[in-house]
């Protein structure tokens with residue numbers, strides 16, 4: 644058994660996964676607390692079913708649960724992390740200066756745990772780049788092989804790196820002040836990719852190709868593009884009419900979209916403007932093409 648004991652506050656998707664898989668990695672889950680007793684009970688059941696230590700206890704409050712562990716995970720919804728941490732820090736029987744406190748939000752930094760840091764706790768954030776479903780008995784570890792960011796003070800960083808490695812994940816560190824931009828990057832890379840692919844599929848639907856067939860048609864192109872970005876970088880990976888400076892083709896796209904799917908006109912133009920900036924970085928476009936494309940992409944914006 645590892646020397647550090649773990650407390651979990653917030654027995655939802657991430658809290659339960661941490662409890663089960665840190666326990667499997669040899670940590671004692673000493674205490675859990677949640678808003679409802681039933682969630683805490685499910686987490687305890689999941690830990691015990693995977694051979695976890697019988698010493699695990701359900702506590703009635705975050706502070707009591709925090710008392711049981713050396714490392715405390717606050718895995719509540721993001722908007723409650725601050726107040727839960729304040730409640731833990733305000734409780735005089737919690738030896739806060741001996742604790743390392745983490746949350747798992749991608750959008751928030753360790754600064755949100757300042758009530759604990761001010762009293763001497765080590766604080767950090769550990770953000771798994773993973774989508775967690777509710778825990779299912781005997782499921783595979785959602786942590787295996789994924790990338791997890793960690794930031795915080797020096798001791799929290801060291802503890803975080805150790806926990807991440809013990810979960811079978813890869814860690815990378817980010818500066819505390821960059822947490823918001825880091826999270827914005829994850830949103831763009833994942834959520835906005837979905838928006839873009841939806842745009843492409845809507846265009847195909849207008850061309851009488853169903854969403855299912857549309858995805859099958861596009862998938863090799865999408866995968867090939869991702870492979871090009873990986874192998875050559877995002878600037879060199881760009882192909883197509885904007886990269887070639889083919890204003891006539893782009894003009895035809897815009898004419899059809901404006902006529903048949905005007906709700907996408909602005910998105911197409913804005914994506915075009917940024918794609919043109921990318922194409923310009925390759926220094927292969929002549930000035931006439933750049934000016935022509937700039938005019939086409941800005942047309943409706945000014946109208």
Ligand SMILES: NC(=O)c1ccc[n+]([C@@H]2O[C@H](COP(=O)([O-])OP(=O)(O)OC[C@H]3O[C@@H](n4cnc5c(N)ncnc54)[C@H](OP(=O)(O)O)[C@@H]3O)[C@@H](O)[C@H]2O)c1
Pocket residue numbers: 652653654655656657658676677678679680682683705718719720721723727746747748749770771772773774775776
């Ligand atoms: N889900 C993901 O894919 C994912 C990925 C990366 C990071 N995260 C981060 O992980 C954290 C947890 O997210 P999640 O998806 O696991 O959320 P979740 O499934 O909604 O779980 C949150 C848990 O917090 C508990 N809770 C609510 N108020 C509480 C309070 N005052 N005191 C103690 N416990 C309380 C809830 O308890 P009851 O069940 O008892 O009501 C719930 O089980 C968030 O910071 C999120 O940003 C999530």
